[in-house]
Amino acid sequence: MFFATNMIKVLEGGWLPLTLAAILAVIMGTWVRGAGILSRYTRKNEAELDWLVRKLEAKPPHRVAGTAVFFTADLDFAPTSLMHNLKHNRVLHERNVILSIRTEDTPRVARHERVTVDRANDTFIKVVARYGFMETPSIPKILEVLKRKDLNIDIGSTSFFLSRRSLRVTPKSEMPRWQEHLFIRLARSAQDATTYFKIPTDRVVEVGTQVAV
Secondary structure, X not given: XXXXXXXXXXXXXXXXXXXXXXXXXXXXXXXXXXXXXXXXHHHHOOOEHHHHXXXXXXXXXXXXXXXXXXXXXXXXXXXXXXXXXXXXXOEEEEEEEEEEEEEOOOOOOOHXXXXXXXXXXXXXXXXXXXXXXXXXXXXXXXXXXXXXXXXXOOHHHEEEEEEEEEEEOOOOOOOOHXXXXXXXXXXXXXXXXXXXOOOOHHHEEEEEEEEEO
């Protein structure tokens, strides 16, 4: 009864909020679906971090002085930027921090729970930084917390490796062509990671890859 009564208002202006809601639903659905496809593709091309550590210990590459920070969503797998750095440059820093910044289902995260450190070995250090959905991550502040945890990282002499993915259209996509183009446009309009995480621009190394979605 309530639904039938309100259906009368659709032609008198109710179509506008319904149309806006449908557009937003399509945009959000496209982003979720495309991100899932992209995540599966990335996972196929990643190696387990423990396996990579064993391979590097058996056949160590050329080592360079300094600290490198690699961003990842899953600490169990080696970041794409790390794999490409090893593949193309064939070098490994003396100290490598694998950093995962996670957004929790709470507005804010207590300071004493924000950062955890796992010293896997002398070469690789796993760091997890947790933020609430109302907070904005900040690399300088994360490094300040790490200093209090006996992990001193000088931001002025550290290289931050970011993976930049250039999305390409493919006829084998799981999405319709229109949805594929929409997802690529949404991905290109996303905020730059350097600005979002407040990383000094002169310390960022971007490793680009082309991905067909």
